[in-house]
Amino acid sequence: MIDKLFLISGEPIVICDGITLLQPTLGEIRDYGEEKFYNTFWTFCSAPWDMPAALDDVGINFMKITEWELFQNIAIRLKKEQTKLIFGDLDFSKFRLMQRTQDDGTTDVVLYDGKLLIDEKLYRQFIQYVKAMIGFEHSGKKAGNETTRKILVQEDRKQKRRNAKKEYESVLFNGIISLVNTEEFKYNYHTVWELTLFQFTKSLVQIQGKKAACALLQGSMSGFCDTTKIPQKDFQWTYSEDKYNKPKGKKLFKGDPQAIQKAGATM
Numbered sequence: 001m002i003d004k005l006f007l008i009s010g011e012p013i014v015i016c017d018g019i020t021l022l023q024p025t026l027g028e029i030r031d032y033g034e035e036k037f038y039n040t041f042w043t044f045c046s047a048p049w050d051m052p053a054a055l056d057d058v059g060i061n062f063m064k065i066t067e068w069e070l071f072q073n074i075a076i077r078l079k080k081e082q083t084k085l086i087f088g089d090l091d092f093s094k095f096r097l098m099q100r101t102q103d104d105g106t107t108d109v110v111l112y113d114g115k116l117l118i119d120e121k122l123y124r125q126f127i128q129y130v131k132a133m134i135g136f137e138h139s140g141k142k143a144g145n146e147t148t149r150k151i152l153v154q155e156d157r158k159q160k161r162r163n164a165k166k167e168y169e170s171v172l173f174n175g176i177i178s179l180v181n182t183e184e185f186k187y188n189y190h191t192v193w194e195l196t197l198f199q200f201t202k203s204l205v206q207i208q209g210k211k212a213a214c215a216l217l218q219g220s221m222s223g224f225c226d227t228t229k230i231p232q233k234d235f236q237w238t239y240s241e242d243k244y245n246k247p248k249g250k251k252l253f254k255g256d257p258q259a260i261q262k263a264g265a266t267m
Contacts, residue, residue, distance in 0.1 A: 002128050010196040015126045018116040023133060024085040026172060026200055027193030032085055035168045038134070040082045043074060045131050049140035052149070053156035063142075063149050068120040071127070072097060072111060086130060090116075133198050175204050182207055 006013050013021040029037050048055060048062040048070050055062045055070075080091040095111040095118065102108065111118040130136070140156070143149040176192055179185040179200075184207045187195065195203070 002132055004132075007129070007132055007198050008202065010199055013129055015129070016122065019090060019118075019122075019126055020088065021126060021129050021133075022086055022088050023196040023198060025194055025196050026176070028085055029172070029197060030193065034170055034172060036082070037085060038171060040078065041086065041130060041134050042136065044071075044078070044083070045127060045134070045136040046070070046074075047138055047140070049142045049152075050138055051156070052140060052143075052153045053160055056153045056157075061149070062153075068123055069109075071123055072109065075111065086133065133196075135197075135201050172200075175200070179204055179207065184210060 003013070007023070010023050010025075012023065015021060024032075024037070043051075047067045048060075048065045052062040055065065075092040076095050076097070078092045080087075080089065080093065083090070083092060091113070092111075094113040095116075096113070098110055098112045098117075099107050100110050100117075100119070108119065110120075141152055143152050176189075180187065180189055180192060185203065192200070
């Protein structure tokens with residue numbers, strides 16, 4: 001369970017002693033490099049079914065590895081410079097895999113750097129926040145059998161080849177122009193960079209929803225819109241997770257389409 005008030009406040013989020021999540025602003029992402037940022041954290045948040053071809057390339061069946069196991073392999077290969085915008089001074093490259101024996105006699109594998117121990121429970125706590133910060137959505141499909149697995153690997157491999165031919169397109173560029181030139185948005189081209197990524201993306205979703213609701217209201221009052229089959233919540237312009245969290249149609253925000261495809265380089 002994440003604390004949405006802390007997320008929208010833009011303040012650092014303390015997960016535990018040793019892990020404090022920073023909330024990068026648009027300016028910080030711009031200065032660091034938008035493509036590098038999304039490449040790193042899209043891979044950081046990925047599940048095995050998001051990268052079937054990349055895992056297959058290194059001999060791993062994406063159906064037989066868990067999210068936690070995949071994270072273990074990815075995290076220890078990331079340098080502090082790559083994760084600093086969210087994790088600050090925490091250096092994942094210093095962690096090593098270690099087997100832990102628990103009180104009930106069972107064992108599990110954890111990450112340990114000599115001071116801080118990250119187990120699956122702790123991982124699931126902070127990964128929820130990171131996903132929310134960057135607007136992460138899983139892009140892959142789970143396979144129910146071996147035949148489906150092979151098909152998904154081949155489809156993903158084809159997509160990798162297509163993506164390799166494309167130049168990187170900014171995730172933020174269109175959104176910034178759209179909001180700055182909207183009367184509901186109180187920021188301009190100079191001040192928008194102070195917003196955190198989470199604040200900015202939520203503003204984009206909210207303003208789009210508000211404009212859609214206002215258009216419906218105007219249409220209903222003018223008599224040009226049949227409102228009998230339109231859900232009442234569509235006429236409400238105020239934000240709610242139920243209405244705005246998953247917009248219909250094309251996704252408003254999605255990380256670099258090549259980010260997950262490049263994950264094989266980190267495995």
